[in-house]
Amino acid sequence: MRSLRGSGLALLLVVAVTSPAGAQLLDSPQWQSDQEDQSAESPPVKPEPKETAPAKPKSRTEQRVPEPPPWIAKAPSPTVPAEEPPPTEDANTLLALFLSLLGVGVVLFVAERARSWITTNIPLRRVLGALVFVLRLVGLGLLLAIVLDLVPGGQDWILWTLLVLALVVGWSVRDLFADVVAGAVLAAERRVKKGMWVSGDGFQGTVEGRSMRATWLRDGQGHRLTVPNRAMVGAPMVYDAGSDAEHEVVVRLEGYDDAGKVRMALTDAILSSPWVLAGATPVVLRDPADPVVWRVRTKLLEPRFSVHFEGELLERVEDLLRHVPEPEERETVPSDAAPEG
């Protein structure tokens, strides 16, 4: 809360600094328009100094100057030509814009630093995140305003060039907008979180991070993938909440008649796999439609080990099925073979 209050005070300070400049902005055009009106419609008649000038006072005590007519205050100085505008007009506008941009930059910097410092207060982090986003937009607008202000009057071709350029850039990055919208959808849905295992059309891996444009994954081989956000929302996707999620593998074991032995071998193969979470109970199921197909399910240390787990499972099962138990152990197993003699 203290950081938020500090940010609020800083924002107020910037507004206070920039508001006088804003007031000047509002006044200046009015002044200019009055002047233009007067010069265009009723140009002031330059009075002859000898006829209209009041008599020179003889002493300071007699300096009672009558109220000057309204045109005197705005009359151009005899030394300055009437066509030249006041030199500070454009400078004031630009200065105000630059100051505002500077202020926004300072507040943005403070907000971003505060956001990086705050790790526990999640609502405050979100508020600051929104503030950063708004400030970036404001900064962009101010930059645009400065560019427009710098364009000299009557040079419309520059504006048209900028417009065409904006259209070209917009057309070029139209896919980016789709990713940004998809990123906003993902952020609103809050489905994809760091540490989750996701699997979709052409990608699978553990989520390492996400931006407005793309999501970064680490796949089973340890490679880092960048998946555009539109791919994450444009097709069905499987989500697993981290290592707690169960991993299922289908194994085809032909040539083994003893289902109990196969089941035990599959169970022991899962347990002896180094990629399995210690203590996770394996589930071994036989496909009722196809008896040589077995489905095994367990929890892995990390989803990225799924490739190793799947790749080695069949080998482990075959090792165990080849193993001949000790004679003492076989005594308890009833034999189907008929006794000799």
Add this chain to the structure above:
Amino acid sequence: MEAGDVLTGRNEEIRRAEAVLSSEVKGRLRSVALVGVDGVGKAAVSSAIVRSRRWKNVKRVVFSAPVTVEDVDAIFQEAPEGQLVVVDGLHWMLSMAPGGFDPLRRFVKGIIEEGGRRRWLAHGAVLFWNFASTVAPLRDAFPETIRLEPLSEQELQAAVIARHRLSGFEHSFDRGDGSPIEGLFARSATRIRRPYDQYFHELHEATGGLVRDALRLWLASIRGIQDDIVHVGPIPASSYARVRRLPDDILVNLYQIAREGWMDAAGQARLFRLDVNTAQAQLSRLAHLGLLEEREGSFVIAVHLRGVLGRVFAERGWVL
């Protein structure tokens, strides 16, 4: 200094175990398992339970090498009624070879078949216990599983001081390493927190409340003894930070050794689908790095790293 001689903060656990073991209800299993992170004090609690009352007949079974089914069978050969059997080294009943789960399965089967005729007391590290419980129905054979949690800061302080008092020496806490700057910082810190409290706060941070690691660091932080006063300096750097930075492949390998309790070249080869020579080389390298200790061809995790590794595995979410 024998850890089993002094025990602090485990009265409730000892009382529970004693109640189950001394039960006289016919047909009810009288078996207790002490489960906790390595270095939490399982052996000390086990010794305290054995000493807690005058048991009729106590038999101690200690395994220190790989066990076969025949070895397990031998435990059940003579089974006098009411005997308390204390099993140490349960993890040697497991191996990753084909048929390597059979000794443990035979052991569990034997306990269940006895039906409570004898009393059983066993202890194991939490990772091993979780793993072994999926290999064989250990939780059915040991219905009373007592989880030993790491000690709090106050309990750890009491445990260390109680053991230190056995030496008969006084103690004095010196902050800093003698340099003027260090001394200045130490004096400033002293105003905020007394050196005694500060020391045990740091000790708890470094060990995560594990008594074994705390005692080791306590001894390592002793600067010297003068006039029957033990001068205790700052706590040396814990290996926790360095272990955390170990590469993933090494951590996975150590995890396998921790869950099985031991490893040999054949087991390593079978686990990671390697040839035996490569597996032997890998284990030797880990031993060379000081992460493992070799005992007659079998490798176990270095004692001083077991607690730290348990914390790292738990942080990674590798412990259920």
